[in-house]
Each structure stands twice: as structure tokens, then as C-alpha cells.
Amino acid sequence: MSRLPLASRTTDLVGSVIDSSTSLLARQRHDIVRFAMGSPAAEAVPSQLLGHLAATELAAPDAYDYAATEGDPRLREALLAELDGTTDRTTPERLLITAGGMQGLDLAFKLFVDPGDLVVVESPTYTNGSATAMSYQAQLLEVPVDEEGMQVDRLEELVTHAGRAPKAIYAIPTFQNPSGASMSIERRRRLIELTRRWGSLLIDDDPYGRLRFAGTEVPSLHELADGDPLVLSVRTFSKIIGPGLRVGWIDADPALQQLLINAKQAMDTCTNMPLQRLVAAFLEGGHLRDHLTTQQAAYRERKLTMQAALEDWFGALARWTDPEGGFFLWVTFQESVDTEALFEQALADGVAFIPGNAFSPSKFFPNALRLCFASSTPDRIREGVARLRTAYDHLVGAV
Ligand SMILES: Cc1ncc(COP(=O)(O)O)c(C=O)c1O
CATH class of the missing domain: 3.40.640.10 (Type I PLP-dependent aspartate aminotransferase-like (Major domain))
Incomplete structure (x- = not known):
């Protein structure tokens, strides 16, 4: 790289931990509960309906x-x-x-x-x-x-x-x-x-x-x-x-x-x-309004499921936010926990999240992490939070 005539602005191109997690997860061969990306679940995307509409829309010659x-x-x-x-x-x-x-x-x-x-x-x-x-x-x-x-x-x-x-x-x-x-x-x-x-x-x-x-x-x-x-x-x-x-x-x-x-x-x-x-x-x-109504109900259930699972597995160890919508819970540990190290362990134990420092240019949140509740079904959410506790125990040496 040193011999390339790069523009000075390239030193400020920092990349995204969030986006990179997509390729990192795609390379994994074991089962992982995905709380990392902020995406709707595959089943929450109206793909059948979109496919049906695409048959007409994408057949129009001027669509290209x-x-x-x-x-x-x-x-x-x-x-x-x-x-x-x-x-x-x-x-x-x-x-x-x-x-x-x-x-x-x-x-x-x-x-x-x-x-x-x-x-x-x-x-x-x-x-x-x-x-x-x-x-x-x-x-x-x-x-x-x-x-x-x-x-x-x-x-x-x-x-x-x-x-x-x-x-x-x-x-x-x-x-x-x-x-x-x-x-x-x-x-x-x-x-x-x-x-x-x-x-x-x-x-x-x-x-x-x-x-x-x-x-x-x-x-x-x-x-x-x-x-x-x-x-x-x-x-x-x-x-x-x-x-x-x-x-x-x-x-x-x-x-x-x-x-x-x-x-x-x-x-x-x-x-x-x-x-x-x-x-x-x-x-x-x-279709958007009907779709939103269905999604809002599903996300509410997922958020409540994730909060209940966190209560079961991390009750005294961490606290988390209580959003009225959207995709994310922000979890902060009571004691110091290196959530970047926890990420590595969690990946091995079958669950992915985004470490808190990814959300702060000055890295003010080593002790926090972001969980997306939108992408997983309630059963997978319960499974993922249990795996997160296993990873936590492995990291702090409790097992
Ligand atoms: C706050 C915020 N702004 C913008 C975006 C980017 O949206 P898009 O995927 O449409 O580029 C996201 C996606 O995660 C987001 O969370």
C-alpha cells in the first residue's frame, strides 16, 4: 500500500464493524443465532408478495x-x-x-x-x-x-x-x-x-x-x-x-x-x-400499512421475549433498554466485561452481537453490546440469549 498514491482522506475511511459482521457470519459453518445485523428476519420480508409483483413489474421492458x-x-x-x-x-x-x-x-x-x-x-x-x-x-x-x-x-x-x-x-x-x-x-x-x-x-x-x-x-x-x-x-x-x-x-x-x-x-x-x-x-x-401492522406485533413479542430471556440469564449481571419500537436492545454489564472478547467467545458458542465500542468513534462503550431482537423467532431468541450466558461464563472463567 505504501507505494500507492492514495488520497489523504483514505486515512479517515474506517469501515464498519456491523457490515463486516455480515461476511464474517457468512463464513461460519456452525449454527449461530444472529443478533448482530439490524435486519428484518427473512420471514418478515414480504418476499412472496414482492416476487408476485416482480413477475409483472420486472417484465416491463422500461424497468431496465x-x-x-x-x-x-x-x-x-x-x-x-x-x-x-x-x-x-x-x-x-x-x-x-x-x-x-x-x-x-x-x-x-x-x-x-x-x-x-x-x-x-x-x-x-x-x-x-x-x-x-x-x-x-x-x-x-x-x-x-x-x-x-x-x-x-x-x-x-x-x-x-x-x-x-x-x-x-x-x-x-x-x-x-x-x-x-x-x-x-x-x-x-x-x-x-x-x-x-x-x-x-x-x-x-x-x-x-x-x-x-x-x-x-x-x-x-x-x-x-x-x-x-x-x-x-x-x-x-x-x-x-x-x-x-x-x-x-x-x-x-x-x-x-x-x-x-x-x-x-x-x-x-x-x-x-x-x-x-x-x-x-x-x-x-x-401493502405497506398491512405489512407494518404485522411487523409491529411480531417485533413487540420479540422484544419482550428477549427482555425476559435476559432477565433469566443476566438478571443481576447487566441492565438493558426498553424501546417502544425498532430493532435493538442495548445491554450494559454491571461489572467490567470486555464485549469485544465476549464477541469472539460468543461466536464460538453460537451467538452473534455487535460490541458496544463499534458505536463510538472514541470507544466509550467497552462494557456494552447491541442485540437485534427483530431478526430471530422467539424460540431462537431464547436459545441465543442462553448461548450468550454460556459464552459469558466461558469468558469470565465460571465454567
Ligand atoms: C440509524 C440508521 N441509519 C441509516 C441506516 C442505513 O440504512 P440503509 O440500509 O437503507 O442504507 C441504518 C441501517 O442500519 C440505520 O440503523
Whole structure:
């Protein structure tokens, strides 16, 4: 590598422990309960219905053309109709179809972050989001999260201490990845106020908001900001239909539309056309809402099963969060446990999770781990948590 004329920004390309776990797990030959990736379970993806729709949609000759960069008109129209009446309601001039949520984040950071700019991220945060900011050579400021989401008072203190305003604030306000926490409405309002005071970009990344199975809905940052150009929202179909589709969208101030299109044209021209058509047909048929209702009930049961199993196996040893939706539980051990070492042991013992430090650029969470309850059936969840206890006992030398 030393003789290659690499760009200086490559030193800030950190990769993703989460994504790498997909290939690591694919190489394993023994049975593993998968609590690692944040994916819907295979049986939770409406693959039969999608296959049925694909037979027509993917047989259309124009399904293989380049799409308009801002998105295939059919999908745009179906999406606008779908969002109508939800907290993410929007208008055509604000909408850009993207290759999943990740491309939305990439475009946002690309347009707003220069090398050395301060970017606020939650702590813990979604690794790939912070990694994207780093790929544009941002300097990250981690702001702690509690059960009401990002601690906005701490944000103000930490920014004052940093002595300069953040260029961007990256927030995952609902059923946060990895903690499962949701930001209270007071904090959402205060966050928007601070954003305005500092003139920062607020990136509102909310892939899990429609997967609520308890509690009452809180308006999105998008809705509360009421068209403020400083708020850019990133959404995806990955968690509500299937991640392999790689279809999502950005909702941004109309003045940004052309720049976003230019940036996307210099990146991938347009989002995958056949899959845009497939998602359009799914939405047009009114299938998303029924699908969400089924998924919400299943995820509620899975979360409760995982919490009960944790109580059985780790009652006095750890504590965990209690999300009202989404995919994740965040587990923190009472005593010091190296969860990266536990990961190796757990893999050998047949269960996978993501160690806490993967969610903090400064590695503030050696003692924590993220479990995805969405991907496994209740029986497998019970089995996986029991295996996790076996791994824990092996690691601490109890057996
Ligand atoms: C908070 C958050 N943002 C964005 C993404 C990326 O979504 P996509 O798979 O659509 O790129 C994820 C996926 O795990 C996520 O959890």
C-alpha cells in the first residue's frame, strides 16, 4: 500500500464493524443465532408478495432503463401518497430517491462538511453514519444518549467547550440505533432551537419510526422543523420492507434539490430502476400499512421475549433498554466485561452481537453490546440469549 498514491482522506475511511459482521457470519459453518445485523428476519420480508409483483413489474421492458436521478416518477408519486397523513408528509420538490439511507447520509455530509468541520454525533451512534462524516474528514463530537435520546443540555455544554459551532448534527431521534432510545418532544424542540442558533445542518435519520409497537407517536424532527432549510431528513425502506432493496429517500429544502441531484449524478447516476418499480408497486397496492401492522406485533413479542430471556440469564449481571419500537436492545454489564472478547467467545458458542465500542468513534462503550431482537423467532431468541450466558461464563472463567 505504501507505494500507492492514495488520497489523504483514505486515512479517515474506517469501515464498519456491523457490515463486516455480515461476511464474517457468512463464513461460519456452525449454527449461530444472529443478533448482530439490524435486519428484518427473512420471514418478515414480504418476499412472496414482492416476487408476485416482480413477475409483472420486472417484465416491463422500461424497468431496465436509467431512472431520473431524483427518482422514478411512479415511486415518487406512490411515496408521496404513502407519507400523506404521517409525520413524514412531504412535497415533490423536497423529495429525492436514494440508494438506501446510507446514500442519504453520504449526500448530506458531502454537501455540508469540509475537512476539519465539527460534526455532532450521538454516543453511542450508528457507526456507518459517524463513519460517513469521517469520510469527509469531519472532527466528531460525541454527545451522550440516555433513555430520552441525545442529551441536549450536554450538547450545548460540549459545543460551548469546543468553542465553535457544529457544521452538522447527526441525530437518530426514534428507536435509536443502537440504544433503542427515543428523543422526547421537549428535546426535539430544543435541538431544533440550538440548530437554528448555531446555523448547523440537522440530519434527521429515522429508519425505524414506523416500527412503533408501544407508547405514543412523537412528531418527527422533520414535522417539528416545519420546512426549516436547516433540517434534512433521511429515510429508507430497508427496515420496513427489506434492506437488500437499497431504496430510500431524502427530504430536504427545495433549494438543495439541484445540488443533491448533481452530487448523486457524480456518484451513481440514479437509484436501481427495477427495484424502484417493485417498491412503487408494493406501495400502490397499499401493502405497506398491512405489512407494518404485522411487523409491529411480531417485533413487540420479540422484544419482550428477549427482555425476559435476559432477565433469566443476566438478571443481576447487566441492565438493558426498553424501546417502544425498532430493532435493538442495548445491554450494559454491571461489572467490567470486555464485549469485544465476549464477541469472539460468543461466536464460538453460537451467538452473534455487535460490541458496544463499534458505536463510538472514541470507544466509550467497552462494557456494552447491541442485540437485534427483530431478526430471530422467539424460540431462537431464547436459545441465543442462553448461548450468550454460556459464552459469558466461558469468558469470565465460571465454567
Ligand atoms: C440509524 C440508521 N441509519 C441509516 C441506516 C442505513 O440504512 P440503509 O440500509 O437503507 O442504507 C441504518 C441501517 O442500519 C440505520 O440503523
